Amino acid sequence: MSEQDASGTDDADEPAADDAADLSSDDEASAAETTADEWDSLDDVAEDGESDASESFEAGEDLLDRVAATDDEQVANEIASLRMRVDSLESELETRENEAEELESKLARTKADFQNYKKRMKKRREEEKQRATEDLVERLLDVRDNLKRALEQDEDADIRDGIEATLRQFDEELQQENVETIEPEPGQEVDPQRHEVLLRVESDQPAGTIAEVHRPGYEMAEKVIRTAQVTVSEE
Numbered sequence: 294m295s296e297q298d299a300s301g302t303d304d305a306d307e308p309a310a311d312d313a314a315d316l317s318s319d320d321e322a323s324a325a326e327t328t329a330d331e332w333d334s335l336d337d338v339a340e341d342g343e344s345d346a347s348e349s350f351e352a353g354e355d356l357l358d359r360v361a362a363t364d365d366e367q368v369a370n371e372i373a374s375l376r377m378r379v380d381s382l383e384s385e386l387e388t389r390e391n392e393a394e395e396l397e398s399k400l401a402r403t404k405a406d407f408q409n410y411k412k413r414m415k416k417r418r419e420e421e422k423q424r425a426t427e428d429l430v431e432r433l434l435d436v437r438d439n440l441k442r443a444l445e446q447d448e449d450a451d452i453r454d455g456i457e458a459t460l461r462q463f464d465e466e467l468q469q470e471n472v473e474t475i476e477p478e479p480g481q482e483v484d485p486q487r488h489e490v491l492l493r494v495e496s497d498q499p500a501g502t503i504a505e506v507h508r509p510g511y512e513m514a515e516k517v518i519r520t521a522q523v524t525v526s527e528e
Contacts, residue, residue: 427518430472434511434519437463467511475510475521477503487512489520496526 440463444456475487480498483490487510488503496504503523510521 423514426470427513427516430467430470430511430513431518433463433467437467438508471514472518473512475512475517475519476506477521477523479503479505483523483525487517487520489522490525491522492524493527494524496524498526500526500528502526 437460440456440460444453444460477484477488479496480502482502489510491507494504498504502525504526505524506521507524508522510517511519
């Protein structure tokens with residue numbers, strides 16, 4: 294190799310070495326800058342932490358200062374005031390509870406009274422209906438008696454058939470209304486609730502017993518609406 298070629302080669306290697314040196318310097322500078330930034334960030338975090346801790350500490354000291362500034366008498370007064378307020382609220386609550394219980398009791402009594410009223414009204418309506426039916430039946434019984442007497446007196450066959458048919462229909466209607474005849478047998482004991490003694494007569498029946506039925510009586514749903522008129526054997 295000639296000296297000229299060697300010189301050329303050396304000249305070519307020198308810029309490459311310079312470039313590598315420049316790159317190495319740049320990397321070191323960049324790394325230095327990055328490290329500086331990181332330290333700055335850590336410093337900021339540390340400062341923030343110190344600031345927060347300082348603020349918390351100051352707040353705690355402020356609270357302690359306020360507590361320390363409050364004397365025992367003031368604290369006692371505030372506690373007493375709070376207790377009085379609690380007692381007042383408890384008393385008011387008890388009053389409201391008593392009022393609620395009283396209202397519930399009144400409501401229960403009102404419901405019971407209303408139910409009793411409904412029962413009384415229902416019973417009264419039933420009794421009024423029963424009395425109205427009894428009054429009607431009692432008036433119709435006189436009509437039946439007249440039909441029976443007419444049947445016993447009239448001997449005309451045509452008329453008798455009509456009267457008998459009417460009387461049968463009449464009795465059927467009475468049965469549907471639970472009306473039963475009170476017609477005791479001769480010799481039966483007298484029942485003052487069911488029998489009306491018209492007079493005492495001589496009779497073959499035992500003394501004091503029914504001798505004859507003058508007019509039958511009637512009862513409706515086990516209630517006597519007309520007593521049977523009877524004569525009683527003399528003693």
